[in-house]
Amino acid sequence: MTSGKNTWVWQALSGLLLVFLLGLHLFANHFMADGLLTYDDVVAYLSNPLILVLEVLFLAAVLYHAVLGVRAIMLDRGISAQQERTLTRALTVVGVALFLYGVWLFWVILT
């Protein structure tokens, strides 16, 4: 995870990326795939390689942005440098774990 005083730049860039990725995610889910209201629809949806790439990118971007956001709020609460290092490590672990969980879920659905 990015550390340092320019973290907000990464927050802004990932946020801008999310405007597009969330837009595509919602459009694909609700208007191309009609809401994914059955298991078979989900399998068919994720079987499209372009969709799978979109969803994995979206997963990564949303977790990165969320983790940076939580970190920014905690920093504004005023914590020591040691606490900040611990926080950054903990949030990195949570973010990576959730990413791997999401990828595992895609894999389980497709196999």
Add this chain to the structure above:
Amino acid sequence: MNIEEYKRPEPRQPEARLSEWFSPTKRGVGGWAFLLHRLTGIVLVFYLLLHFSVLSYLARGPEAYQAALQFLDNPLFVALEVALIAAVVYHGLNGLRLLLMALNLGVKQQKAMFWVVFVLSALTTLVAAVYMF
């Protein structure tokens, strides 16, 4: 890095104490925009975790997924989804406003931009609510 070095584009509010987040004093339009941005951000983090847990039923097979969707198919969750749309749209549009300000664009128009963000969010939420109910 220590806390003094941390910089962000918004003017800083004295928010080290949680109670100060909700203080109505010494808070201009930009301050309210920032507070709403944070609150919607926190809501979206919780929704993200909820989204993960609902989708995790997919790992248990078609019946489990169907049961989860059936559980969510009632007016309470539709109302919560409308609130979610409000949070997402506000957070996204205000994020674009913050990005413009960070690029030193429209800093003088930041209050007007907040009201544009606010009205667009309200309208989008209204349209979504009509469409969903």
